[in-house]
Amino acid sequence: MSTATTNTTTPTTAVAGAGAGAWAAGRRLLGLLRPVKWRMLAAVGATCAFVALNVSAPKLLGDATDVVVEGVFGGTFNEQQLAALLVIVAVMYIGASVFSWVQGAVTALAVQRVSYGLRAAVEDKLARLPSAHFDEQRRGDVLSRATNDVDNISQAMNQLLNQLILSVLMLLGALSMMLWLSPLLAVIALVTVPFSTVVTVLIARRSQAHFSEQWTTTGELNAHLEEYITGHEVLKAFGRQGMATEVFTNSNDRLFRTSARAQYVSGAVQPLLVFVSNLNYIAVAVVGALQVTTGAMTIGGVQAFIQFSRLFSQPIGQIGGMLTLIQSCVASAERVFALLDAPEIPRDGTGEDTAEADPPDAGPAEAGPDGVTGGVTAGRVVFDAVTFGYSRDVPVVKELSFTAEPGQTVAIVGHTGAGKTTMVNLLMRFYDLDSGRITIDGVDITGRSRDELRSLIGMVLQDAWVFTGSIRENIEYGRPGASEADILEAAEATLVDHFVRALPDGYATVLGNDGDTLSQGQRQLITIARAHLAGRSILILDEATSSVDTRTEVQIRQAMQRLRRGRTSFVIAHRLSTVRDADLILVMDHGRIVEQGNHQQLLAANGHYGRLYAAQFAGGEETLRAPESGL
Numbered sequence: 001m002s003t004a005t006t007n008t009t010t011p012t013t014a015v016a017g018a019g020a021g022a023w024a025a026g027r028r029l030l031g032l033l034r035p036v037k038w039r040m041l042a043a044v045g046a047t048c049a050f051v052a053l054n055v056s057a058p059k060l061l062g063d064a065t066d067v068v069v070e071g072v073f074g075g076t077f078n079e080q081q082l083a084a085l086l087v088i089v090a091v092m093y094i095g096a097s098v099f100s101w102v103q104g105a106v107t108a109l110a111v112q113r114v115s116y117g118l119r120a121a122v123e124d125k126l127a128r129l130p131s132a133h134f135d136e137q138r139r140g141d142v143l144s145r146a147t148n149d150v151d152n153i154s155q156a157m158n159q160l161l162n163q164l165i166l167s168v169l170m171l172l173g174a175l176s177m178m179l180w181l182s183p184l185l186a187v188i189a190l191v192t193v194p195f196s197t198v199v200t201v202l203i204a205r206r207s208q209a210h211f212s213e214q215w216t217t218t219g220e221l222n223a224h225l226e227e228y229i230t231g232h233e234v235l236k237a238f239g240r241q242g243m244a245t246e247v248f249t250n251s252n253d254r255l256f257r258t259s260a261r262a263q264y265v266s267g268a269v270q271p272l273l274v275f276v277s278n279l280n281y282i283a284v285a286v287v288g289a290l291q292v293t294t295g296a297m298t299i300g301g302v303q304a305f306i307q308f309s310r311l312f313s314q315p316i317g318q319i320g321g322m323l324t325l326i327q328s329c330v331a332s333a334e335r336v337f338a339l340l341d342a343p344e345i346p347r348d349g350t351g352e353d354t355a356e357a358d359p360p361d362a363g364p365a366e367a368g369p370d371g372v373t374g375g376v377t378a379g380r381v382v383f384d385a386v387t388f389g390y391s392r393d394v395p396v397v398k399e400l401s402f403t404a405e406p407g408q409t410v411a412i413v414g415h416t417g418a419g420k421t422t423m424v425n426l427l428m429r430f431y432d433l434d435s436g437r438i439t440i441d442g443v444d445i446t447g448r449s450r451d452e453l454r455s456l457i458g459m460v461l462q463d464a465w466v467f468t469g470s471i472r473e474n475i476e477y478g479r480p481g482a483s484e485a486d487i488l489e490a491a492e493a494t495l496v497d498h499f500v501r502a503l504p505d506g507y508a509t510v511l512g513n514d515g516d517t518l519s520q521g522q523r524q525l526i527t528i529a530r531a532h533l534a535g536r537s538i539l540i541l542d543e544a545t546s547s548v549d550t551r552t553e554v555q556i557r558q559a560m561q562r563l564r565r566g567r568t569s570f571v572i573a574h575r576l577s578t579v580r581d582a583d584l585i586l587v588m589d590h591g592r593i594v595e596q597g598n599h600q601q602l603l604a605a606n607g608h609y610g611r612l613y614a615a616q617f618a619g620g621e622e623t624l625r626a627p628e629s630g631l
Contacts, residue, residue, distance in 0.1 A: 025333040026326075029153070032114050039110040040161070046103035047165050053096040055173035055311060057089050059181075062304030064089070069299050107161045115154035121340060122146045128344050131430040140223025145339045148218060149332035156329030163322055167315035174311035181305045182297060188283050189309050192276045211262045211331035217255040219335070224251055262327070277313035284309050378406040378441050379456075379537040379568035381427070386436035388426055395434070396422045397591045404584065409569040411579030413612065414588035420572045423588075424540045427570070429453055440538070458536035458567075462543035464523035471500055472507040474526055478534035490533040493562045496525045532562070539569040576613050585609065 033040055064085040067078055126146065134142070178186040224247055288302035297305075381404040389395035397419040404410045412420045425431055427438060429450050438445045445453050458478070466474050475487050475496070487507075491497040499522055503509045511517065518526075531539065541564075561581075573579050580599045587595035587602065587609045594608050602609035 025330050025337055028337060029157070029330070029333045032118065033110070035117065036110040036113050039106050039113070043103050043106040043110065043161070044165060046099045046106065047169055050096050050099040050103060051166070051169040051173045053092045053099070054170065055177050055308070057092045057096075058304045058307035058311070059177060060085050060089050060092070061307070062298075062300035064300070065303050066298050066300035103166070104162055108158055111154060111158040111161060114157065115150065118153065118336065119146075119150055122150060122336065125340050125342070129342060130344060131425065133342055138220075138223035138227075140221075140225060140227065141219035142339070144219040144222040145335050148222070149335050152332040153329055153336065156325045156332075160322060160325055160329065167322075170311055171315040174308045174315075178305060178308045178312060181301055181308070182288075182291065185284055185287060185291070185305055185309075188287060189280055189312060192280045192313075195276060211327040212334065214255065214258040214262050214328075214331065216335070217251065217258050221248070221251045221255055224248055273313075280313060281306070281309060380404070380406050380439075380441050381538065381568060381570075382439045383423075384437045384439070386423075386426060386433055386438060388422065388431060388434050390431075392434065395591060397426070400436070400593055402584070402586060402593060402596060404568050404570070406568055407566055408583040409564055409571060409581070411571045411573060411582035411585045412588060413573060413576060413579060413585060413609070416574075418588040419591040420588055421542060422591075424459075424542060424570055424572065427540070428457060428459070456536055457538045457540060458531040458534045459540045460524075460527050460531050460542065464520065464527045466511050466518075466523055466526060468510070468512045470508050470510050471496075471503075471526060474511060475507075475529045475533055478530035478532070482533055486533060490529045494525055494529040494532050495558060496522075496529045499525075537567060539564060539567045541569065541571045541573075543572055543574065576616055587612070 064082055067082045067085065122145070126142070175186070175190075178189060224244075284306060288297065288305060291297040292299055292302055383400045383402050386400040387395055387398050389397075400423065402410075412423060414420055422431075426433060427445070429445060432446070440448075440453075440456065467477075472487060475490060476482050478490075479486070488497065491500065491507075500507055500509070509517075571579055571582060579585055583598065584596060585598060585602055586593050587607075589608060595602055595605065597605070603613060
C-alpha cells in the first residue's frame with residue numbers, strides 16, 4: 001500500500017508555478033466555450049437585457065420619490081404620473097426576472113455541453129494512453145481527475161458564467177448611471193475600486209497554490225480508497241486495518257488542512273470588500289445629503305444614486321466571492337488538462353519521444369470473414385534481435401530472436417521476472433522496442449496502426465476480467481454483434497456451456513463485483529470463450545491456469561487446446577504441465593532466451609528446462625527463485 005507523499009515545494013515556488021499554470025489553464029478553459037459560442041452570445045444578450053432593466057428601474061423610482069416629495073411639500077400631487085411610474089417599474093422588474101431565467105437556462109445548457117465534451121475527451125484519452133502511463137500513475141488519482149475534477153469544473157463554470165457576466169455588466173451599467181446622476185458622488189464611489197482590486201489580486205496569488213494542493217490531495221485520497229477497496233480481503237487477512245486507517249487518516253488530515261487554508265484565504269476577500277463597500281455607502285450618503293441641502297440634487301436623485309452605488313458595490317463583492325470558485329475551477333482544470341496532455345507515446349527518462357507514432361498511412365482494421373476484425377493473416381511471427389527496457393539503463397529483454405510459424409504453439413517459460421510477459425507486451429505494442437524488430441507475416445508491427453495490430457491478436461490473461469453485465473454480453477465482448485449461434489458455439493467449445501446451463505438465469509445471469517458469484521476457473525473459461533468468439537489469427541495465453549485448482553486446470557487446458565487449433569499461439573506458464581505439447585518452448589532467464597526446442601528435446605538436453613521440470617515433477621530440491629535483477 002502506498003503512503004501519502006510529502007509536499008516539499010516551497011511556498012514561493014508553488015505560488016509562482018501555480019500562477020503561470022493557472023493563467024494557461026484558465027485561457028484553455030475559456031477556449032472550450034467556442035463550440036457553444038452562439039448559446040453564450042444568447043446568454044450575454046439576455047444578461048444585457050436584465051441589466052438594462054435593473055439599472056433603469058432605480059432612476060424611475062427616484063423620479064417617483066420626487067413626485068411624492070413635490071406633492072407633500074409643494075402641494076401638487078400628480079397621482080397619474082406616480083401610478084404610471086410604478087407600473088413601468090413593476091413591468092421592468094418582471095421583464096428582468098424573465099431575462100434572468102433565460103440567461104440561467106441557456107448558460108446551464110452551454111456548460112453541460114462543454115462538460116459532456118470534456119468527459120468524452122477524457123474517456124477518449126484514457127483509451128489512447130500507453131500502458132506506461134498507468135504504470136506510473138495511481139488509478140485512484142486518474143479516476144479522480146476523470147470524475148471529481150471534471151464535475152468541479154462543470155459546477156464552477158455554471159456558477160461563474162451565470163454570476164460573472166452578470167456582475168461585470170451590472171458593474172458597468174451602475175457606473176454609467178452614477179456618472180450621469182452625479183460625477184462627484186461617482187468619483188467618491190470609485191475611490192475604493194483600486195483598493196478592492198489590489199486586495200483581490202494579492203489574495204488570489206496566495207490561495208491558488210492551496211487550491212492546487214487541495215485537488216492533488218483529493219486524488220491521493222481517492223487512490224488510497226481505491227487500493228483499500230480492491231485489496232480489502234488482503235487487509236483483513238493480514239490484520240492491517242489499523243495501518244490502512246492510519247494512512248487514510250493522514251491523507252484525510254492533509255486534505256482537511258489544505259482545503260481549510262484554501263477556503264480561509266480566498267474567503268477573506270468578500271468580507272474585506274463588504275467592509276469597504278459599507279464605508280463607501282456612508283461617504284455617498286453624507287455627501288449626497290449635503291448635495292440636497294445646496295440644491296445640487298433632489299432627494300429622489302440621491303435615493304437613486306444610493307441604489308446605484310449598491311448595485312455598483314454588490315458586483316465587486318460578488319466577484320471577490322467568486323474568487324474561491326475561480327481558483328478551485330482552475331486548479332481542477334490544470335489536473336484534467338495534464339491528463340489530456342499526457343504523452344500517448346512512451347518516453348524515456350529524458351522526456352524525449354522514443355517510439356514512433358502510428359504510421360500516417362495505416363488504415364483502420366478491416367472486417368474479415370464472419371465479421372471478425374483484422375481480416376485473414378497467416379500468423380508467422382518473427383522476433384529479430386529485440387531489446388527493450390522500461391528504462392533505457394535497465395534492459396528487461398535482450399537480443400531476443402525466434403520465429404513462430406503459422407499455427408504453432410510457442411510456450412514461454414522461466415523464472416519470475418525473466419521477461420516472459422514483457423515479450424507479449426511488446427508484441428501487442430503496449431510498449432515499443434528500444435532496438436530490433438517484430439514482424440507478422442513479414443510486416444513490421446510498427447508499420448501497422450495499433451488498432452489494426454491488436455485486431456489480429458486474441459488474449460487471455462491471468463486475471464480473468466469480466467464486467468458488470470450478463471454472461472452472454474461478456475462472451476460477446478470478443479466480437480460485438482455476434483449471433484446467438486456463434487456465442488453458443490464458443491461457449492460449448494470452451495466448456496462454458498455446461499456450468500452456465502446450471503445457473504437459474506443461464507446466459508442472462510448478470511455478473512457484478514468482478515464476477516464474484518463465479519469461481520476463478522469459471523471466470524477464466526468465460527474469457528477463453530470470449531477469445532474463441534473473437535477468432536483472431538494469433539493468440540496469447542498469459543498464465544491462464546496459474547490461480548486455479550488441478551481439476552479446473554484440466555478443464556481450462558482442454559478449452560485452450562480447442563482455442564489454439566489453427567492459430568499461432570503464445571503460452572506463458574509457470575506450470576510446465578500446460579506446455580508439454582507445445583511445438584516450441586522458449587526458456588528465458590534474465591531477459592534472454594537460453595534454450596529453445598520442444599519438450600522432449602529440452603529434457604534430453606538436461607539443461608535449464610530440465611532442472612525446472614525436475615523441480616516441479618521429479619521432487620528435485622531446486623526451487624524456482626526470483627532472479628536478483630530483471631523484471
